[in-house]
Amino acid sequence: xxxxxxxxxxxxxxxxxxxxxxxxxxxxxxxxxxxxxxxxxxxxxxxxxxxxxxxxxxxxxxxxxxxxxxxxxxxxxxxxxxxxxxxxxxxxxxxxxxxxxxxxxxxxxxxxxxxxxxxxxxxxxxxxxxxxxxxxxxxxxxxxxxxxxxxxxxxxxxxxxxxxxxxxxxxxxxxxxxxxxxxxxxxxxxxxxxxxxxxxxxxxxxxxxxxxxxxxxxxxxxxxxxxxxxxxxxxxxxxxxxxxxxxxxxxxxxxxxxxxxxxxxxxxxxxxxxxxxxxxxxxxxxxxxxxxxxxxxxxxxxxxxxxxxxxxxxxxxxxxxxxxxxxxxxxxxxxxxxxxxxxxxxxxxxxxxxxxxxxxxxxxxxxxxxxxxxxxxxxxxxxxxxxxxxxxxxxxxxxxxxxxxxxxxxxxxxxxxx
Amino acid sequence: xxxxxxxxxxxxxxxxxxxxxxxxxxxxxxxxxxxxxxxxxxxxxxxxxxxxxxxxxxxxxxxxxxxxxxxxxxxxxxxxxxxxxxxxxxxxxxxxxxxxxxxxxxxxxxxxxxxxxxxxxxxxxxxxxxxxxxxxxxxxxxxxxxxxxxxxxxxxxxxxxxxxxxxxxxxxxxxxxxxxxxxxxxxxxxxxxxxxxxxxxxxxxxxxxxxxxxxxxxxxxxxxxxxxxxxxxxxxxxxxxxxxxxxxxxxxxxxxxxxxxxxxxxxxxxxxxxxxxxxxxxxxxxxxxxxxxxxxxxxxxxxxxxxxxxxxxxxxxxxxxxxxxxxxxxxxxxxxxxxxxxxxxxxxxxxxxxxxxxxxxxxxxxxxxxxxxxxxxxxxxxxxxxxxxxxxxxxxxxxxxxxxxxxxxxxxxxxxxx
Numbered sequence: 148x149x150x151x152x153x154x155x156x157x158x159x160x161x162x163x164x165x166x167x168x169x170x171x172x173x174x175x176x177x178x179x180x181x182x183x184x185x186x187x188x189x190x191x192x193x194x195x196x197x198x199x200x201x202x203x204x205x206x207x208x209x210x211x212x213x214x215x216x217x218x219x220x221x222x223x224x225x226x227x228x229x230x231x232x233x234x235x236x237x238x239x240x241x242x243x244x245x246x247x248x249x250x251x252x253x254x255x256x257x258x259x260x261x262x263x264x265x266x267x268x269x270x271x272x273x274x275x276x277x278x279x280x281x282x283x284x285x286x287x288x289x290x291x292x293x294x295x296x297x298x299x300x301x302x303x304x305x306x307x308x309x310x311x312x313x314x315x316x317x318x319x320x321x322x323x324x325x326x327x328x329x330x331x332x333x334x335x336x337x338x339x340x341x342x343x344x345x346x347x348x349x350x351x352x353x354x355x356x357x358x359x360x361x362x363x364x365x366x367x368x369x370x371x372x373x374x375x376x377x378x379x380x381x382x383x384x385x386x387x388x389x390x391x392x393x394x395x396x397x398x399x400x401x402x403x404x405x406x407x408x409x410x411x412x413x414x415x416x417x418x419x420x421x422x423x424x425x426x427x428x429x430x431x432x433x434x435x436x437x438x439x440x441x442x443x444x445x446x447x448x449x450x451x452x453x454x455x456x457x458x459x460x461x462x463x464x465x466x467x468x469x470x471x472x473x474x475x476x477x478x479x480x481x482x483x484x485x486x487x488x489x490x491x492x493x494x495x496x497x498x499x500x501x502x503x504x505x506x507x508x509x510x511x512x513x514x515x516x517x518x519x520x521x522x523x524x525x526x527x528x529x530x531x532x533x534x535x536x537x538x539x540x541x542x543x544x545x546x547x548x549x550x551x552x553x554x555x556x557x558x559x560x561x562x563x564x565x
Numbered sequence: 566x567x568x569x570x571x572x573x574x575x576x577x578x579x580x581x582x583x584x585x586x587x588x589x590x591x592x593x594x595x596x597x598x599x600x601x602x603x604x605x606x607x608x609x610x611x612x613x614x615x616x617x618x619x620x621x622x623x624x625x626x627x628x629x630x631x632x633x634x635x636x637x638x639x640x641x642x643x644x645x646x647x648x649x650x651x652x653x654x655x656x657x658x659x660x661x662x663x664x665x666x667x668x669x670x671x672x673x674x675x676x677x678x679x680x681x682x683x684x685x686x687x688x689x690x691x692x693x694x695x696x697x698x699x700x701x702x703x704x705x706x707x708x709x710x711x712x713x714x715x716x717x718x719x720x721x722x723x724x725x726x727x728x729x730x731x732x733x734x735x736x737x738x739x740x741x742x743x744x745x746x747x748x749x750x751x752x753x754x755x756x757x758x759x760x761x762x763x764x765x766x767x768x769x770x771x772x773x774x775x776x777x778x779x780x781x782x783x784x785x786x787x788x789x790x791x792x793x794x795x796x797x798x799x800x801x802x803x804x805x806x807x808x809x810x811x812x813x814x815x816x817x818x819x820x821x822x823x824x825x826x827x828x829x830x831x832x833x834x835x836x837x838x839x840x841x842x843x844x845x846x847x848x849x850x851x852x853x854x855x856x857x858x859x860x861x862x863x864x865x866x867x868x869x870x871x872x873x874x875x876x877x878x879x880x881x882x883x884x885x886x887x888x889x890x891x892x893x894x895x896x897x898x899x900x901x902x903x904x905x906x907x908x909x910x911x912x913x914x915x916x917x918x919x920x921x922x923x924x925x926x927x928x929x930x931x932x933x934x935x936x937x938x939x940x941x942x943x944x945x946x947x948x949x950x951x952x953x954x955x956x957x958x959x960x961x962x963x964x965x966x967x968x969x970x971x972x973x974x975x976x977x978x979x980x981x982x983x
Contacts (some may be wrong), residue, residue: 166900170924243923249945255934257944264956301714347956368786368957388977396981482584491975504974505661506588516673516977522952525982526675526973527667538682538765539786540958543973555944555961556922557909559934561807563814564943 150330154338158295158345160323161266165291169263173240175318180236180283183314184229187279190310191225197302198275205273205299218273218299228279228307231530235283238529239549242289245556255562259553263289265347267550268339268530270361272353273297278307281350282325284532286315288550291324293346295339297353298331305329340365342544350545352499352533370545372533374460374486375405377518380477380503382494389515390493392420395428396492396517403462405534406489406511406521408438410457410467412477415441418470422446429466438468445470457484474499478506485509487536489521489543510536568748572756575711576763578682578741583709586742587681591658593736594705598654601648602661608728615720616693623691623717636691636717637937646697646725650949653701656947659965660707663974673980677971681707683765685968686757687950688779690771691715696725699768700743702950704733705969709742711764713757714770717747723747758783768963770951780924788963790951792878792904793823795874795936798895798921800912801834807933808839808911813846814935815909821880821951824907824929824939824974828875829883830895833859836888847884856886863888875902892917902926905954907939907961909927928954 168176174351187194198220205218241261248258267290271277278296285292296304316322329336340349340361349369351361362369379397381390397408413422418441426446429436437456438449449468456467457480471477479491491513492503504512511521521543523531528546535541541549586594605612606963616638618837623636659679668674685708689695696714703710714722726745734740746753758767758779767787769779781789797815799808815826831840836859844864847854856867856875867886874885875898899908909931910921922930939961941949946964953959959967 166924166926169926176664196689198817243591251945253938253943255943257939260930262926265926294945341598363784366781367957370957386979392979392981393977400982506584508584508680508683509972511973511975513975514977515979516975519982520671520975520977520980521973525669525671525673526975529668535787538970539788542970552956552958552960554927555929555939557929557931557934557938559811559932559938559942561804561810561933562938563810563935564818564937 150332151338154332154342155345156265157326157328158342161291161293161326162345162477164267164321164323165263168286168291169242169289171289171320175320176240176287176289178313179286179318179320180232182317183279183282183311184232186310186314187225187229187232187307189304191222194225194303194306195220195222197306201300201302209522210299214299216272218275220275224276228276231276231280232283235287235530238287238547240287241551253562253564254559257558260556261551262554263551266291266293266345268295268346268349270295270336270339270349270351270353270357271297272357273299275300275303275307277352278304278327279311280530281532282311284530284547284550286324288405288547290550293339294328295328295329295336300564301331320367331394334370336361337364340367343367350532367387368540370533370535370541370549371537372405372508373536374377375407375488376410376458376460376484376486377406377408377488378410378412378481378485378490379408379518380412380481380490380492380497381414381417382474382499383414384496385421385493385497386495387420390417390538391424391428391492393515394425397519398429398434398466399432400517400519402464404519405482406518407462408466409459409461410469410484410516412480413442413470414477415466415470417447417471418442422468434463434464434466436466436468439470441470442468460486474502478503481509488534489513489518491516491518508565510534568750568752569756571748572753573763575744575746576684576760579709579711579744580763582739582741583681583684586704586709587660587683587707587740589707589738593738594658594678594911595654596699597736597738598650598730600735601697601700601729602650603649604612604728604732605643605647605725608724609640611927612643612721612724613638613640615724619718628717632691632717636693638693638721642694649694649698650701653705653948656965658705659969671980671982674976676974678974679969681969684709684711684763685703686711686713686758686764686767687939688713688714688754688767688769688771690775691717692936693718693725693816695770696745696950697729699950700729702948702965702968704742704775706965708968710945711744711746713746714753719749719895736794749879751955754779755782758785761785762838768950788951788957788959788967790952791824791954793825793906794827794876794878794902794904795824795837795906796828796830796899796903796908797826797936798899798908798910799831799832799834799835799839799905800910800914800917802914802917803835803839803911804913808835809842811909811911811933811935815937816847816852816884817850818935818937820882822937824936825880826884826936827877828880828887828902830889831860831931832895833888836860836863840886850882852882852884854884854886857888857889860886878904892920896921899925899927904953907931907936909936910935929950
């Protein structure tokens with residue numbers, strides 16, 4: 148079958164299914180999620196077998212160790228997938244929420260109803276758990292989904308897809324509510340992102356290259372997550388212990404996550420108090436430090452930072468360090484270099500802290516907390532489909548609400564406009 | 566000066582100004598708006614003179630009567646512009662609103678802050694009032710704006726722009742917070758919609774062709790308003806008098822607006838009760854009727870409708886009429902043909918009315934009210950920058966809130982993630 152025809156068929160089926168799942172009861176959606184979870188547990192041996200075949204093929208194709216690591220599914224991973232589905236089932240259903248109804252001077256009553264977006268296309272790289280996670284979030288929010296996983300995980304993705312289909316059917320929902328693209332042909336992605344008649348929004352999950360390409364070529368809106376070049380600013384009025392604890396955690400809790408700090412900014416008055424302590428911690432954990440001249444004067448073990456460092460998301464045990472003279476300089480640095488993902492201030496001074504969160508134009512701004520908290524679970528969303536660095540629709544962690552929007556409802560009693 | 570360089574300069578200036586207006590006090594923004602209103606009134610003679618020159622040139626270029634009509638500014642129009650600015654000044658400031666702060670199990674407190682989008686590019690056709698309206702909405706919502714009006718209105722737009730600049734400066738705000746593109750070169754539009762580093766969102770206002778072209782070519786998100794193919798469905802359980810009043814108003818109150826009804830759907834049991842009465846009204850007002858066979862059997866003066874009629878936004882005294890057997894058929898027709906702008910049901914039956922508003926996937930859904938109410942002023946937004954037919958970010962009338970988004974705020978006390 149021609150790839151364009153195949154994708155058109157998926158699109159048409161998704162559009163039809165979306166009308167049904169948009170109206171499905173919370174009970175039916177939760178029933179499907181719980182059944183899928185049970186099926187995943189029941190078929191863990193087959194999932195692991197399919198994954199092993201994926202991993203073997205990936206090794207034969209010479210994929211690097213990090214990629215193999217992300218691809219590999221364990222028994223614990225299957226259990227985590229199942230639990231994830233059950234957690235989404237336990238979340239409140241956002242669909243149908245009616246809010247803000249107010250009587251207008253004309254006599255009509257105007258308010259809003261929360262509704263699904265329709266059909267969501269999700270494109271991701273070789274992580275088997277995304278298939279189950281994304282299916283759960285789309286279904287719970289009343290959307291149909293078309294999922295396109297990395298070709299390296301194809302066998303495992305299809306095994307998960309079979310569980311999803313069976314769970315949907317057992318709950319009385321259309322099996323086409325979640326479709327996993329069953330071809331490794333790259334043209335499938337091109338088709339998926341250029342079918343506005345069938346797909347309402349695209350969520351790409353993966354490396355920057357993938358996301359940039361999709362954003363460039365898509366003919367539908369994209370909820371995208373580009374870099375996480377995050378900052379911690381230690382203010383003159385910081386509590387030193389909090390500063391050290393936060394700057395340590397923000398960098399070293401995990402190196403490869405998008406909410407990891409990549410540049411540490413320190414007020415010139417705070418630097419002598421905290422930079423030595425922090426350098427001991429970082430160097431002890433094997434973090435390479437790259438600093439401005441003034442930072443290097445305090446910590447000679449630092450290498451020299453270049454301008455390129457300010458703009459780099461290392462995703463590695465490397466940290467850029469810069470000393471700034473004022474809060475304004477810190478804010479200017481962040482608004483110039485940050486990827487608008489997550490930035491934090493450490494300060495006991497209320498006015499400075501409030502200025503920071505007002506003036507730093509990032510999806511998440513924090514006072515006296517580690518950037519590592521920027522996460523759907525930590526924020527109470529229950530789960531996340533991704534972290535948006537866009538400025539419209541949804542900023543930061545995107546949960547069930549981010550997969551919905553609000554339509555206007557007008558209640559009249561024969562009212563006409565005069 | 567090269568057009569690309571010129572637009573880059575405007576973009577850079579807008580980005581810098583956006584940082585300042587995003588932090589400007591409500592008082593300063595309102596002061597600017599009121600000063601601009603005063604300047605418009607003071608310079609009404611010059612504005613009318615500039616507009617007269619635009620109109621003369623447009624006539625010489627052979628523009629059609631409707632276009633000339635939209636282009637023409639009257640003394641009353643200037644006063645309406647000034648009042649519009651004052652009305653926006655009187656609206657609550659959306660910027661800085663902090664909501665939904667909740668303590669999480671980790672001890673952090675997580676909530677949201679409403680913030681401007683940044684820089685908004687607005688592209689519109691020859692309507693002089695849009696320059697003042699759009700400037701006001703962008704400024705009040707803390708955004709910088711780059712406005713590109715139709716070349717036919719260039720003289721008048723620049724005269725309005727001068728008032729805006731002077732008002733901004735008098736209020737202590739940067740004059741580059743609102744910039745009106747001062748070239749009629751069409752390449753300016755191409756540049757404006759492809760500068761993601763300087764422009765955060767594009768709002769095109771004008772004909773479908775303009776909006777489709779911009780949506781296709783833009784490299785930044787577009788808040789767009791395409792067709793308004795709106796429906797009224799008269800249910801079996803409709804109150805006949807309300808049905809006639811609403812169907813009359815939805816079609817004949819104004820023919821050229823996007824919230825005007827273009828197709829009337831009537832339940833087969835209601836048709837004998839209301840269709841004759843409505844046909845008398847429509848034909849008496851010179852509305853051409855195009856119906857399905859069953860409708861024509863009841864009203865022989867109707868012409869035959871073709872499938873093309875169901876998909877057409879006439880913007881004219883023409884109405885398509887179709888008789889349907891069930892509520893489901895009505896919903897199916899609407900979800901198949903509607904432009905998802907505004908659709909209404911007339912029914913006294915609660916269950917049917919609720920099914921209609923839940924299942925019709927349009928930006929505005931109404932019970933027993935005329936589609937003509939779909940409007941930012943009628944909904945209480947105070948003003949609107951346009952009516953979105955998109956499904957993400959904002960659906961329906963877009964007011965000040967639609968020109969903002971929410972960032973996440975995390976408040977800690979030295980909290981780190983474990």
